[in-house]
Structures are given as C-alpha cells and as structure tokens.
Amino acid sequence: MEQGFISLDSIPGDFDLQSTIESGQSYMWSRDDGRMYEETPAYGGTAWYYTAFSRPTNGEPSVVRVRQHDHRLEWEATFDARDALVQLLRLDDDLEAIISETVDDSLVRTAYETYRGMRLVRDPPFPTLISFICSAQMRVSRIHGMQRALARKFGDTIKFDGMTYHAFPTAEQLATATESELRELKLGYRAPYVASTAKMVAAGEAHPEDAIGMDYEAAREYLTRFVGVGEKVADCVLLFSLGYLEAVPLDTWIRGAIADHYPECDRGSYAETSRAIRERFGGTYAGYAQTYVFHYLRANESPSE
DNA sequence: TATCCAAGGTAAGTT
DNA sequence: AACTTACCTTGGATA
Numbered sequence: 001m002e003q004g005f006i007s008l009d010s011i012p013g014d015f016d017l018q019s020t021i022e023s024g025q026s027y028m029w030s031r032d033d034g035r036m037y038e039e040t041p042a043y044g045g046t047a048w049y050y051t052a053f054s055r056p057t058n059g060e061p062s063v064v065r066v067r068q069h070d071h072r073l074e075w076e077a078t079f080d081a082r083d084a085l086v087q088l089l090r091l092d093d094d095l096e097a098i099i100s101e102t103v104d105d106s107l108v109r110t111a112y113e114t115y116r117g118m119r120l121v122r123d124p125p126f127p128t129l130i131s132f133i134c135s136a137q138m139r140v141s142r143i144h145g146m147q148r149a150l151a152r153k154f155g156d157t158i159k160f161d162g163m164t165y166h167a168f169p170t171a172e173q174l175a176t177a178t179e180s181e182l183r184e185l186k187l188g189y190r191a192p193y194v195a196s197t198a199k200m201v202a203a204g205e206a207h208p209e210d211a212i213g214m215d216y217e218a219a220r221e222y223l224t225r226f227v228g229v230g231e232k233v234a235d236c237v238l239l240f241s242l243g244y245l246e247a248v249p250l251d252t253w254i255r256g257a258i259a260d261h262y263p264e265c266d267r268g269s270y271a272e273t274s275r276a277i278r279e280r281f282g283g284t285y286a287g288y289a290q291t292y293v294f295h296y297l298r299a300n301e302s303p304s305e
Numbered sequence: 306t307a308t309c310c311a312a313g314g315t316a317a318g319t320t
Numbered sequence: 321a322a323c324t325t326a327c328c329t330t331g332g333a334t335a
Contacts, residue, residue: 024313025313132313133314133315135312135313135314136312136313136314136315136327137311137312137313137314137315137327137328137329138312138313138314138328138329138330139311139312139313139330139331140312140313141331142312142329142330142331143312143313183328186328186329186330187328187329188327188328188329188330189315189326189327189328189329190314190315190327190328191328193315193316224315227315227316228314228315228316229315230314230315230316231314231315232313232314232315233313233314233315236313249313250313251313251314252311252312252313252314253313254313268322269321269322294313298313
C-alpha cells in the first residue's frame, strides 16, 4: 500500500471533500460506513471514501481511499494516487478566481458560502455516461446504489488492505449485460438504454471522450447519439467528466430555481433556456454556480416548497 | 395499512 | 420544431 497526503493549507477557495463527493455530481465514490447519500457523516466530516477503477495509464485495477483531516487530504492506495486525486477532485482549479468570475446574487452567494470548498469533479467518461443515463427520474441515493450494483455484478474485483472492492465495469464488461440482467439490478426502463450505450462504446462506434475539443453545444449534440442521453444528461457528462465548466444541466431543481429566481431565463426550449441561464451565471464557469445551487436547494429545500 | 406521488429525463409518435 | 405520452421502481408523504 502507498499512502500520503496533500496539504490543503493554501489551496485557493478551500476544499471540502464531503460536499464534493456527496453533492450528486459523482457516483464513483462510497463512504466506508456504507451510508453515503443517506445520512450525515458519523465522524464530523472526516469519513474515509473509497473508489476502485482501472487506471487509464495501464488499465491496472486500482483502489484509492481518501479522507479530509486537519487541513490535509490523506490517501491510501494501490499506487501513488496524488496526481490522480488532483485530477479527480479538481484540486487544480483556482476556486477563488472561479467564484469571483461567476454571478454574485443572493441565491448563488448563499450556496457558495454554505458549501465553501466544494469543487466540481473530473470523473472518467464512460462511468459518468452510464451513471447519468441511470439518473433519469431517479433519486440520488438510488442512482448511487445502481452504480454499486453494476460494479458488483460486472466489474473487476480488487483485494486491497484486507478488503474486497469492485471497480466500475469497462464498456466491454458492461456490453455483456442483457436487458433483463440490468432490470434485475433495478435499473427499470433505463436498462435497455445502458445495454445499448455500453455496446456502442464497446464496439468502438463512439466514445464519450470523442466530444472533447468540440464547441460546447456541438459536444452536447454529439453525446445525444448514445441511447438514453438527451440534452440534460449530455450536459452532466460535459460538466462532470469532460471539463466543459460552462455546461448548466437543466434538471428539476435548476428549473425550479429558474422559475423562482430567474423567470426571465425561461425561454421555453432547453437550448435557449440553457443559453440564458448560462449567461446569467457568468458564462465560462456557469456550471460551478449550477452545481452549488443544485446541491444547496436539494439539501435545504423541502420537496413541497 | 393502503394509496399516491415524484425522483438530477428520454424516446417515440403526433401535430 | 414543439407538444404528448409511456416508461421501471421505490421511499416518503398523505389519507
């Protein structure tokens, strides 16, 4: 086992591991008490989180554990995970500068202040594509549960430090899944979407990362070729995996925020409303404002309000 | 205890 | 292009 820590003393805009991981943008991580997305941490924000994946560099199945403690990000892994963590958790973002370049209104400011240090994630493309296909009409905790079920059934098993971990399946592994197998994992009507998309990627017909480099709206359009991916899911993949920080996924919570706080941004169609709210949130880093508002409303606004 | 409802939407069919 | 409708499942709200 390798281990180390990343000092958070002088990171611009601070860093908050719990809100970054549990804000509904990433489904790659689990908390080691098994209660992620269900209850607040049992240890005052210093819980260990783990993720298992095949390393992009050599395909080697790997495990990373991480926790935030005493202004440090402590990690234990099957390899030197420092660079991977900087990438995954966007520790290279100048969050202070980003916030100063986005809109300053009461809703966004409150969200920034409440979850100070929350960062966007830079998750791997294929798992992000699949998890947000699964996200349609589904609660955050159940989306997370689906991804764990997919990993258990179709992913690599990795032993590390006396524990057994399950990596998210590769496209090739998930392409072997039948629709009925996926329905048994409670994916519901998303099962055929996941099966089709996994087969498309495994066959080399298209890859989500092919969108990198395209103009934002062209990239969003490109991703809709995957079955089960519409404009909203495409925006999530662009924002949480492919580095398009201007993307503003228009989900139920953001649509509610538009109705309550930015009614002039409702232009009817997804594309036009997206442009309007993106501009309102400050353009280049509008996705940061989106994710803060999403997390703030979901955590603080009761469903009936 | 039974019923209802909405959850980080999308695809397919109509107008 | 804009509008409708069907779609799995289930935790939590309501009767």
